[in-house]
Amino acid sequence: MHRSLLSAAVALTLATAPAVHASAAPTRAPAGTAAGDTTTQLPRNAVPTHYRISLTPDAATGTFSGRAVVTINVTKPSSTLTLNAADLTFAQVTLTPAAGGAGRDATVAVDAAAQTATFTFAQPVAPGMYHLAMDYTGVIGTQAVGLFSLDYPGADGKKQRALYTQFENSDARRMIPSWDEPAYKASFALDVVVPAGQMAVSNMPAARTEALPDGRRRVTFGTTPKMSTYLLFLALGDFERAAAKVDGTEVGVVTRRGALPQARFALDAQQAILREYNDYFGVRYPLPKLDNVAGAGRSQFFSAMENWGAIFTFEYALLLDPTIATQHDREEIFSTAAHEMAHQWFGDLVTMRWWDDLWLNEGFASWMESRMTARLHPEWNTRLGTVATRETAMRRDSVAGTHPVVQHVETVEQANQAFDEITYSKGESVIRMLEAYVGENAWKSGVRAYMKANAYGNTVSDDLWKQIEKAAGKPVTAIAHDFTLQPGIPLIKVxxxxxxNAASTVPLTQAEFTRDRAGKAPLAWRVPVIAQIAGSAKQGTTLVAGGQGAVTVPGCGAVIVNAGQTGYYRTLYTSAGFAQLAQQFAGIAPIDQIGLLADSSALGLAGLQPASDVLDLVQATPAGADPAVWSRIAGLLDGLHERYREEARGGDTTRQRRFAAFAIGRLAPLMAQVGWTARPDEASAVANLREQLIVVLSDLGDATTIAEARRRYAALTTDPQAVPGPLRKTVMGVVAQHADAAMWDQLHAAARNETSPLVRDQRYTLLAATDDRALAMRALELALTDEPGLTISATMISEVAMRYPDMAFDFAVAHLAKINERVDASSRSRYLARLAMASADPAMVNKLGAYAEANLAPTSRGDVEAAVAAIQDRIRVNAARLPEIDAWLAKNAR
Structure with a gap:
C-alpha cells in the first residue's frame, strides 16, 4: 500500500491507513500448526485451502449477494467453526465432506464487535476435509473499505458509478466470510455477474464469459495462486484497458472510459519496472497478468494498494492529465507504481506472518520504489530525496509515543495504526543503511535467497536477516535488531x-536524539558509520558499538560523518567542527549539504546546538547550488515561518513579518533566476524547484509572487494557454490561498462545473487551502455536504487543518457522525488526531484526551499520543528557540 501523496500546493502529511476494526482478544496458535505461534483472533481448529466465490453486486442499491464455498481442513473435533465476517447477513450455511456425503446445516451467530460469525453444528465435526458453503448478502460502502463504490461525472456530465475492493488489512471479511488473516493463505476462484457494457477486473484474467437471460454476463476468473485474503481484488465499471507484453506477462492499465490516454506514462513505467524486478528478485513475476486499475476520488491515508495481479490506484497517483500535470506528478506516479509492483514479491509472493512485521512489506517496498526510481530515471536525481524520507521518520521517532519498527500487534485496530511513518520511512531508511553496510551485491543475493526460500509462504523479519547475513558474512541481525526492535534515534557526537600521516581520526560517542525527553537514559545501538573529508571521495567506515568508537578517514580537513547520508542517526559536531563545515559548505556534495541542513535544523530546534546554525548554512549556500538543496532550504524556511505564524495568531505579527522578509530576500532572487517559464531541456529538479518556490513565496506573503499568480490566472479567461499545464495547479493554489470572498465563490463555481474527476477533486481541495479563516470555515461546511463527493470531504477538512488545526478539530468533533460517514471506517481512530497534530495551543492536549476517552479504546490511541507529543514539542520549541532566530536576524538580516 502506498501512502497518500498530493502535489506540493495541496500536500497532506497524513500516513496510510488501511482497513481494520475492533476485534476479539488475540490468541496464539499452538506450536506445530501451519501458522506457528502467529497472533490470531480466530480459533485454530480449521484451515482454509481454497475459496470458490460467486458475487452479484447491485451498484444502484448499494448491496450484493454472494455464495462462498470454502474448502477447509478441520484439524480437531469441534461443534463450531468461527471465521471473520463484517456487515454480512447469512441465509444458509452448510458443511459437506469433501469426499462426498450428506451436508449438515449450521446455526449462525454473528458477533458484530468481533467481526466474526460462528457456525454451530448439532454434532461435532470430525477432522478432515470439507466444503463450507455460505449464502449471504452484504453492503457496498462509499469509502475505501471492503466492496465500495466511487461516483464521478461522466463525459456527458451524468453521474457514473464504479465498484472496487479494498481489503488491507482486515476488510475481505466485508465481502467474503473468510479466515481474514495473512497467515491463512489459500487459492481463490471468483466469478461475478456483470451489467451489460461493463468490465470486471480481478487478480487473474477472465477464464470464460457467459451471457445471462436478462442481458447481464457472468465473468469467471482464473484461479489465483495461494495468497492472503487481503490481496483479493474486484473492480467493475465502464472501463477501458490497454496492455503490453513484458517477459511473458501481460501488463495493463484500466481506467474509466475516456481517460485511457492519461495512463500511457504509467503503462510505460510498469513495463520497465517489471523487467528490472524480474531480474532483481531472481524470481520471475508468477501471474499471467499485472493490471493497474484507476479509481476516481481518494482515501485519507493511501493512494494505491498492491492486490496481486490487479493493483488499485487512485487517479491522482496514476493518470497524467496534460492540463494540470507537473514533473512532481510524473515522479510520484512512477514511484507509486514501483512501490506497488515491489509488493508483488515483498508482500504478495512472500507475506509477513502477522501485522507485527508489516514493515517487511511496506519498508521494503518503499526502499525499492526509491531505488528503482533512481535507477530508471537518474535524470530526476531523486537520490537526494532520501534525506527527506529519513526526516519524515525522525520527526515521529524523536518524541514520546513512537514505537519500534517491529511492534507487537494484538488487534486489527492496532494493525491499522501500524501503517505510519515508522513502518514506511524508518523501515526504508534502515534498509538503506544496512544495504550500504553489507554492500549492494550481498544485499541483493540475500534478498534473492529469501524470495526463493519463502515463495507463497509467510515470514518474520528474522527470516530476511538470516539470508542477508549468510550472503554478506557480516553481523546484520544484531544491527537490524538494534534498529527495528527498539524505538528511537542514535545520536553520534563527533x-x-x-x-x-595524511589521515584524520575522529572520536565518536553514541547517545540518543530525543526532542522531548532530555533526561532520558540513552538506548544502545550498533551504528554503521561512513565518514570522509569534505571535498574528498575517499571514505572511512566503522561500527560504533558499546557507546564509543572512532573512524579514520584519508586526508585532513573538515570531516563529514554520515557521508552519503545512508545512516539512520543524527550527527552532532563540535562548534569548531561545524564551523569548518559551514565555511566549506558550498563545496560539499549536495546529498551531504541536505543532510547537514536537516541535522542542524533538528538539533538546533532540540537545543543541542544553536537554533540559528541552520541559517548560517542558508547564508552560505550559493545561488548555483543543486536545485534539491534549494528545495530543502525553501522547506526549512517555510517551516520556521509557520512557527512564527503560530506566534502571530496572538495578534503581534512583527516577528513573523521580519522573518518573512529575510526568507523572501533569500528566495525571491532565486525565483527570478528560475523564472515562471520552463526553459527547453531544463533539469526536472528545476521544474520541481519552480513549483516549490512559488508555493513557499506565497506562504511567506511575497506580494510579487501573489500578484503574478493572480495575473496569470485572470488571463485564463481569455487565453486557455496563459498558464502552462505544469504550473496550473500551483497558480490556482496561490489564488485560492489568498482569495477574498468573491474569488472564492468564483473558484467554487469552477469546481462545481468541472467534468474531469481528477481536476474536480483538486479544485475542491484548493477551496480548503485558504488563509482566510472565514473562508476556511465555509470550506469545512461545504465538506459536509454531498457536493464535493464523499471521498473528497475528509481531504478538504485535512487541508483546512494545515492552517487552522484547532478550528478543523473542533468542527470535526462537533459533527462527528457526519465525519465518520466521510472517513474510511478503518481510519477513524487516526483521523481526528491527525487534524490536531499541527496545533500549538495547550488546550488541544486536553481536547484530544477527552476525544480519545469518549471514542477510542485504550489500545487504539497511538495517533492521539503522537499528536499530543508533537503539540507539546511545538509549544516548547517555539518558546525556547524562536528568540534565538530573532537574535540572529537582528544581527545578520539586512
Missing part, C-alpha cells in the same frame, strides 16, 4: 579530528 569529536575534534586529529590529523596524522
Amino acid at each position: 569529536g575534534d579530528a586529529a590529523c596524522s
Whole structure:
C-alpha cells in the first residue's frame, strides 16, 4: 500500500491507513500448526485451502449477494467453526465432506464487535476435509473499505458509478466470510455477474464469459495462486484497458472510459519496472497478468494498494492529465507504481506472518520504489530525496509515543495504526543503511535467497536477516535488531579530528536524539558509520558499538560523518567542527549539504546546538547550488515561518513579518533566476524547484509572487494557454490561498462545473487551502455536504487543518457522525488526531484526551499520543528557540 501523496500546493502529511476494526482478544496458535505461534483472533481448529466465490453486486442499491464455498481442513473435533465476517447477513450455511456425503446445516451467530460469525453444528465435526458453503448478502460502502463504490461525472456530465475492493488489512471479511488473516493463505476462484457494457477486473484474467437471460454476463476468473485474503481484488465499471507484453506477462492499465490516454506514462513505467524486478528478485513475476486499475476520488491515508495481479490506484497517483500535470506528478506516479509492483514479491509472493512485521512489506517496498526510481530515471536525481524520507521518520521517532519498527500487534485496530511513518520511512531508511553496510551485491543475493526460500509462504523479519547475513558474512541481525526492535534515534557526537600521516581520526560517542525527553537514559545501538573529508571521495567506515568508537578517514580537513547520508542517526559536531563545515559548505556534495541542513535544523530546534546554525548554512549556500538543496532550504524556511505564524495568531505579527522578509530576500532572487517559464531541456529538479518556490513565496506573503499568480490566472479567461499545464495547479493554489470572498465563490463555481474527476477533486481541495479563516470555515461546511463527493470531504477538512488545526478539530468533533460517514471506517481512530497534530495551543492536549476517552479504546490511541507529543514539542520549541532566530536576524538580516 502506498501512502497518500498530493502535489506540493495541496500536500497532506497524513500516513496510510488501511482497513481494520475492533476485534476479539488475540490468541496464539499452538506450536506445530501451519501458522506457528502467529497472533490470531480466530480459533485454530480449521484451515482454509481454497475459496470458490460467486458475487452479484447491485451498484444502484448499494448491496450484493454472494455464495462462498470454502474448502477447509478441520484439524480437531469441534461443534463450531468461527471465521471473520463484517456487515454480512447469512441465509444458509452448510458443511459437506469433501469426499462426498450428506451436508449438515449450521446455526449462525454473528458477533458484530468481533467481526466474526460462528457456525454451530448439532454434532461435532470430525477432522478432515470439507466444503463450507455460505449464502449471504452484504453492503457496498462509499469509502475505501471492503466492496465500495466511487461516483464521478461522466463525459456527458451524468453521474457514473464504479465498484472496487479494498481489503488491507482486515476488510475481505466485508465481502467474503473468510479466515481474514495473512497467515491463512489459500487459492481463490471468483466469478461475478456483470451489467451489460461493463468490465470486471480481478487478480487473474477472465477464464470464460457467459451471457445471462436478462442481458447481464457472468465473468469467471482464473484461479489465483495461494495468497492472503487481503490481496483479493474486484473492480467493475465502464472501463477501458490497454496492455503490453513484458517477459511473458501481460501488463495493463484500466481506467474509466475516456481517460485511457492519461495512463500511457504509467503503462510505460510498469513495463520497465517489471523487467528490472524480474531480474532483481531472481524470481520471475508468477501471474499471467499485472493490471493497474484507476479509481476516481481518494482515501485519507493511501493512494494505491498492491492486490496481486490487479493493483488499485487512485487517479491522482496514476493518470497524467496534460492540463494540470507537473514533473512532481510524473515522479510520484512512477514511484507509486514501483512501490506497488515491489509488493508483488515483498508482500504478495512472500507475506509477513502477522501485522507485527508489516514493515517487511511496506519498508521494503518503499526502499525499492526509491531505488528503482533512481535507477530508471537518474535524470530526476531523486537520490537526494532520501534525506527527506529519513526526516519524515525522525520527526515521529524523536518524541514520546513512537514505537519500534517491529511492534507487537494484538488487534486489527492496532494493525491499522501500524501503517505510519515508522513502518514506511524508518523501515526504508534502515534498509538503506544496512544495504550500504553489507554492500549492494550481498544485499541483493540475500534478498534473492529469501524470495526463493519463502515463495507463497509467510515470514518474520528474522527470516530476511538470516539470508542477508549468510550472503554478506557480516553481523546484520544484531544491527537490524538494534534498529527495528527498539524505538528511537542514535545520536553520534563527533569529536575534534586529529590529523596524522595524511589521515584524520575522529572520536565518536553514541547517545540518543530525543526532542522531548532530555533526561532520558540513552538506548544502545550498533551504528554503521561512513565518514570522509569534505571535498574528498575517499571514505572511512566503522561500527560504533558499546557507546564509543572512532573512524579514520584519508586526508585532513573538515570531516563529514554520515557521508552519503545512508545512516539512520543524527550527527552532532563540535562548534569548531561545524564551523569548518559551514565555511566549506558550498563545496560539499549536495546529498551531504541536505543532510547537514536537516541535522542542524533538528538539533538546533532540540537545543543541542544553536537554533540559528541552520541559517548560517542558508547564508552560505550559493545561488548555483543543486536545485534539491534549494528545495530543502525553501522547506526549512517555510517551516520556521509557520512557527512564527503560530506566534502571530496572538495578534503581534512583527516577528513573523521580519522573518518573512529575510526568507523572501533569500528566495525571491532565486525565483527570478528560475523564472515562471520552463526553459527547453531544463533539469526536472528545476521544474520541481519552480513549483516549490512559488508555493513557499506565497506562504511567506511575497506580494510579487501573489500578484503574478493572480495575473496569470485572470488571463485564463481569455487565453486557455496563459498558464502552462505544469504550473496550473500551483497558480490556482496561490489564488485560492489568498482569495477574498468573491474569488472564492468564483473558484467554487469552477469546481462545481468541472467534468474531469481528477481536476474536480483538486479544485475542491484548493477551496480548503485558504488563509482566510472565514473562508476556511465555509470550506469545512461545504465538506459536509454531498457536493464535493464523499471521498473528497475528509481531504478538504485535512487541508483546512494545515492552517487552522484547532478550528478543523473542533468542527470535526462537533459533527462527528457526519465525519465518520466521510472517513474510511478503518481510519477513524487516526483521523481526528491527525487534524490536531499541527496545533500549538495547550488546550488541544486536553481536547484530544477527552476525544480519545469518549471514542477510542485504550489500545487504539497511538495517533492521539503522537499528536499530543508533537503539540507539546511545538509549544516548547517555539518558546525556547524562536528568540534565538530573532537574535540572529537582528544581527545578520539586512
